[in-house]
Amino acid sequence: MPTATNRSLGMQRNKLLRYKLIKELYYKHKTEDIPTTVVWRKYICPVYPISRTTLYEILCTSVTVELREIEEAIKNQAKL
Template structure:
């Protein structure tokens, strides 16, 4: 069983995803976006990058926020 993502990790993932969405176009591959725009700010591996793109960030943050309200 994997450890649930913590709030700060999810917030960092959200920043990475925002950079990705800002620079991603149909003719620019993900690897180029990672190398030119994300890696200089957040030096992450391709595996971590794929994890960020496949993570339901907003849903998990909402779940964490609902637990902290209780």
Template sequence: MSKTNQSIGIRHNTLKRYQLIMQLYKTHKTEDIPDTVILRKYICPVYPISRTTFHKILCTPVNKELSELEKLKSQQLQISF
């Protein structure tokens, strides 16, 4: 079953949000600050997420999945013409 444009768009927006959260994390991460403190002080006020979701985001290969979605989008555009 092929993905619909709507599901591709939803996944694209999710990955873009993950990218923004990763940027916040990388901005504030140092050796002496634990991840939970970064989540509580810097990420949760902007993006209210749980600790489980935060760890899921940290483990997601965002750039790889975004490039795969772009390839999928271009393939669907070629098929539709």
């Protein structure tokens, strides 16, 4: 069933792209004297309504590495 695999790869890719946008927004506003919770509440939550726990999960995710793996898998699926 290549379609289900393509669909799940696409969903994973979209999630990682969203994570990338959230991380960019976080690092844009995060400074040494501003706590993570303040950045989450003032800047991230109004745009991306996620929990603080989800934010911490996103910050721990290596988005670029996982995106590269997903892109490789999508290319391999296209070759089949």
